[in-house]
Amino acid sequence: MGDSADIVIVGAGIIGLCTALQLARRTDAKILVLEKGVGPGEGSTGASSAVCRFKYTRPETVDLARDGIAAYQNWSDFVGLKAPLAQFHRHGVLWFADGRADWPAQEVARLASHSIRAAVLDDAQLKERFPALNPCAIPPDFEGGESHMCGPGGLHLLELDGGYMDPVDALQDLLASLREIGVEVRFRAHVTGIETHGGAVLGVTLAKGERIACGQIVNAAGPWCNDIFSYVGLDCPWPLKPTRIQIVHVDRPAEVVGDIPVAVDPLSGIYFRSQSRGQEIIVGSILEEDEREAIERPDDYARFVEDDFAQTKLHALQHKIPALSIRGKVRGYSGLYTINATDVHPVVGKTAVRGFYVANGCSGHGFKLAPAIGSLIAQEIAGKGGAFDTDVSPAFLAFDRPPIAVASKSVLA
Ligand SMILES: Cc1cc2nc3c(=O)[nH]c(=O)nc-3n(C[C@H](O)[C@H](O)[C@H](O)COP(=O)(O)OP(=O)(O)OC[C@H]3O[C@@H](n4cnc5c(N)ncnc54)[C@H](O)[C@@H]3O)c2cc1C
Structure with missing residues (x-):
């Protein structure tokens, strides 16, 4: 040697x-x-x-x-x-209400037992802290794309010290x-x-x-x-499976005011956060059905984002950020998770x-x-x-x- x-x-x-x-x-x-x-x-x-x-x-x-x-x-x-x-962007991690009222308070207590700070927000507190966000807990219509009259959300969970790098x-x-x-x-x-x-x-x-x-x-x-x-x-x-994962990113227009946390919406199956000093918003999926494209050879997979995926996730994103007009080109990319399928x-x-x-x-x-x-x-x-x-x-x-x-x-x- x-x-x-x-x-x-x-x-x-x-x-x-x-x-x-x-x-x-x-x-x-x-x-x-x-x-x-x-x-x-x-x-x-x-x-x-x-x-x-x-x-x-x-x-x-x-x-x-x-x-x-x-x-x-x-x-x-x-x-x-x-x-x-x-730098650590400590904007918090918001889990939107999902129609069940009991879990945010339970999660605050559970996380506290791990010395992690979290708080329950009602709709008014959510709007005060993150004015661009819509608390509505009616899922968007992914079939017909129809808009609806938004209603209340309920109770949301905010992990106070979460964020991104x-x-x-x-x-x-x-x-x-x-x-x-x-x-x-x-x-x-x-x-x-x-x-x-x-x-x-x-x-x-x-x-x-x-x-x-x-x-x-x-x-x-x-x-x-x-x-x-x-x-x-x-x-x-x-079974350690390289799996293709798609991400969409859009410009953030000036109409979207205030702080944007990392946010997870269990009802529409998306998460999003800002990036590039708040100039852009990226959105990805939390759904298992979007984590199924196993890749045989990790050097060889489609790096782009599918149109269908982008449209569905942007529909959900616009519901959570109503002032978001998608003016510019929709862009995106794919990367690989390595999923332990067990x-x-x-x-x-x-x-x-x-x-x-x-x-x-x-x-x-x-x-x-x-x-x-x-x-x-x-x-x-x-x-x-x-x-x-x-x-x-x-x-x-x-x-x-x-x-x-x-x-x-x-x-x-
Ligand atoms: C789209 C997407 C979004 C994600 N979002 C999150 C998130 O929000 N939060 C979170 O915690 N995680 C997230 N993850 C997961 C996280 O990014 C990965 O789990 C993590 O980056 C894995 O790091 P790694 O070092 O194991 O792999 P990699 O970053 O892939 O590093 C492995 C390196 O090994 C090198 N290599 C491979 N084979 C060889 C070889 N034979 N010889 C020499 N070098 C070799 C490769 O070139 C590569 O650079 C996300 C992943 C993706 C794809």
Whole structure:
């Protein structure tokens, strides 16, 4: 072998880079991140809406979200940069009323038990805080497209400390931080093979033929993770399916006044948030039926947005933001979730192959969870704690865990 490292991380998406940083802060081991792309953000992370919300059904997932989001809320400290590019946009995460009155107050209490602040808003409070939003709880007519006379909404839930990040800026900051502390992140470095001997990893091979000896490898290859499993010869029991996910974005006209939070409308099946300093609004789906287009080869999928999808989601968006006139061209893009079809939770940690670790199957949760997932892997490899650790047990997401019982297999899991 030519070059060598102690730990090789395959993939410089948000999972790979957060893991590298969490490791570098607690071990002197030589860490090398290998990325096949020419720059950051070519995988799922570059397309991510990077919404940071807390409301998950499982208490451990709520804690992982809380611990991951804490890193984004304290980004300058997490990355150790005085003037990072990315910032946490703490606009709150609003869950619109869905016709049931009881759940927002229950959620406030449940989230409080995880030290997460949330509040119930009635329609008047919603309008006062977010004047552009329509509380109406009558779902839009998706069949005929008819408009209706809007009615009351009811009770809504606001996660006060939720928000979003710019995902590519976050990657740039992580890169800068890693370089500052001496971790090499190598682009155009496509891992095409893994050498093992006696059930342990020995090193990786790159497309150009170079071999790099290492004792530990982290599979952080996002939608390409199954390639890495095949190189190491490990039969992955989890169906980790790259899945095409569409996003629409529109300009925000001046008539849309006031703050726009991250918002989720269970009745019409959309979420939306502002971006580009509030100049645009992006909208995506929370419906399981929009998460079914499995992709055979992650390099080869339609990057555009379908007209049907765009029209349906914009119809729903206009219902929630009535002043939104769609004047400009409707644009959009597609990216890939890697959905763990068994229980929509990631698999994280060691495997039966000595030195081979995984952090895969993050579905639509991976951005917010990344610092916590990095912490789990770093605790396991380095054997010690550090700043921005999660105290969720590694058993919860372990590779050899039983499936987690979930109420929904959509992004809302
Ligand atoms: C449209 C969309 C919206 C989303 N919205 C949210 C959201 O609101 N909130 C949230 O928390 N999550 C969201 N997600 C999910 C989240 O973005 C992903 O879970 C997360 O980005 C996964 O990060 P990753 O590092 O595992 O994967 P990636 O970002 O795909 O990184 C993997 C990297 O590995 C590299 N690689 C692959 N194979 C090799 C190889 N053999 N050799 C070298 N390099 C390799 C790839 O080039 C890639 O850069 C969204 C995802 C999408 C697509």
